[in-house]
Amino acid sequence: MTLSNTLDLHADPDFINEIKTIRRDIHQHPETAFEETRTSDIVARELEKVGIEVSRGLARTGVIGTLRGKLPGDRVIGLRADMDALFIHEANEFSHKSVHEGKMHACGHDGHTSMLLGAARQLAKNPDFAGTIHFIFQPAEESEGGARVMIEEGLFEQFPCDAIYGMHNMPGIEVGHFAICPGPMMAAGDTWEITFVGTGGHGAMPHNATDPTMAAGSFISSVSTILGRNVPTYDAAVISIGHIAAGDYNSPNIIPARVLVRGTARSYKPNVRDLLEKRLQEIAEYSAAVHNCQAEFNFIRRYPPLVNWEEQTAIAAKAAAKTVGAECVDSETNPIGGSEDFSFMLEKVPGAYILTGNGVGEDRPFVHNASYDFNDEALPVGIAYWINLVKTELGG
Ligand SMILES: [Zn+2]
Ligand SMILES: [Zn+2]
Numbered sequence: 001m002t003l004s005n006t007l008d009l010h011a012d013p014d015f016i017n018e019i020k021t022i023r024r025d026i027h028q029h030p031e032t033a034f035e036e037t038r039t040s041d042i043v044a045r046e047l048e049k050v051g052i053e054v055s056r057g058l059a060r061t062g063v064i065g066t067l068r069g070k071l072p073g074d075r076v077i078g079l080r081a082d083m084d085a086l087f088i089h090e091a092n093e094f095s096h097k098s099v100h101e102g103k104m105h106a107c108g109h110d111g112h113t114s115m116l117l118g119a120a121r122q123l124a125k126n127p128d129f130a131g132t133i134h135f136i137f138q139p140a141e142e143s144e145g146g147a148r149v150m151i152e153e154g155l156f157e158q159f160p161c162d163a164i165y166g167m168h169n170m171p172g173i174e175v176g177h178f179a180i181c182p183g184p185m186m187a188a189g190d191t192w193e194i195t196f197v198g199t200g201g202h203g204a205m206p207h208n209a210t211d212p213t214m215a216a217g218s219f220i221s222s223v224s225t226i227l228g229r230n231v232p233t234y235d236a237a238v239i240s241i242g243h244i245a246a247g248d249y250n251s252p253n254i255i256p257a258r259v260l261v262r263g264t265a266r267s268y269k270p271n272v273r274d275l276l277e278k279r280l281q282e283i284a285e286y287s288a289a290v291h292n293c294q295a296e297f298n299f300i301r302r303y304p305p306l307v308n309w310e311e312q313t314a315i316a317a318k319a320a321a322k323t324v325g326a327e328c329v330d331s332e333t334n335p336i337g338g339s340e341d342f343s344f345m346l347e348k349v350p351g352a353y354i355l356t357g358n359g360v361g362e363d364r365p366f367v368h369n370a371s372y373d374f375n376d377e378a379l380p381v382g383i384a385y386w387i388n389l390v391k392t393e394l395g396g
Helices: 013-028 037-049 109-125 146-152 212-222 225-230 270-290 310-324 342-348 376-394
Strands: 053-056 063-068 071-082 130-138 163-170 183-186 188-197 237-246 258-267 294-303 306-308 351-357
Touching: 013 037, 013 109, 013 376, 037 053, 037 063, 037 109, 037 130, 063 109, 071 109, 071 342, 071 376, 109 130, 109 163, 109 376, 130 146, 130 376, 146 342, 163 310, 163 342, 163 376, 188 212, 188 270, 212 237, 212 258, 212 270, 225 237, 225 270, 237 270, 258 270, 270 294, 306 310, 306 342, 306 351, 310 351, 310 376, 342 351, 351 376
Parallel strands: 071 130, 071 163, 163 351
Antiparallel strands: 053 063, 063 130, 183 306, 188 258, 188 294, 237 258
């Protein structure tokens, strides 16, 4: 990896060390959805320190920093980082290990926040670009949809953006490499649940009962046909069952009256998402009907698919190539099955989301692993990417 000559952040080790210190401090003090008060204090303090205008309170702990370039220009872009941690007991033993029992920065949002702060500091020092940047620090990415809440509370009315960009680290990709693709890049992540309802009854006299376990069994054995027989072969989707509950461990001789089956549905296109919902409901209801039972069906739409806009994807790939060389940028990467609430922002504003390498090998476990840590080596890469993205987007 060679960082762009015009932007050799390694030339300023003090700066990178300061950002590393901030990253480790945030890692040590993880905060979960909408409770990122200490983290947002750090973000606001760091932005104000370099004269960036700060607005706080969107989605409770959200922070927006606004910086105008010194060259004339009306274009406005948003750069977004997430700040929240996960409910995971950290297995690491290093000195910046979480001090908040049961909470951990296992997705690298400590790194995302620090990289955007680093870029903000550099850009405030040299605002040689034409237009305006909103640095968007959002809470609650992991499961509560902080991006959606920020939008509902007026993010893009108060801070209109012509384009918006996001970045996530990715273990399994070398530091100094980027990956992106136009179109759907991450899946819609939805939850569904079905309760099969019968009368239940004595296990010895099933002819006197209607048995929802039979209905659930029919459903479970048919559900994979949605993928094999309904979703077109050129589309991808996943349906997995994650939870089944019925009866009582101490009562194996009683037919339960209710069987709960819950799972996840992943898809990359709105029409496939609709199809999964429709077929899950149909198969649930027909399976129930065959056994004289009822099915209560609930499909909870959580995060939409993350769909990168073509023009902004090209801009992001170009900025990444400027940062690390075109040979280190995979601009046609395969979509991944995870979900991400930046998708809500991309539904409103053209933009793109890029993956940056967090390193490969056994000592670089995947995100959401109790032994995960953001790789500090990736800090200057991400900072340089943000700066190159601003130069690509807003000139200068
Ligand atoms: Zn995560
Ligand atoms: Zn994440």
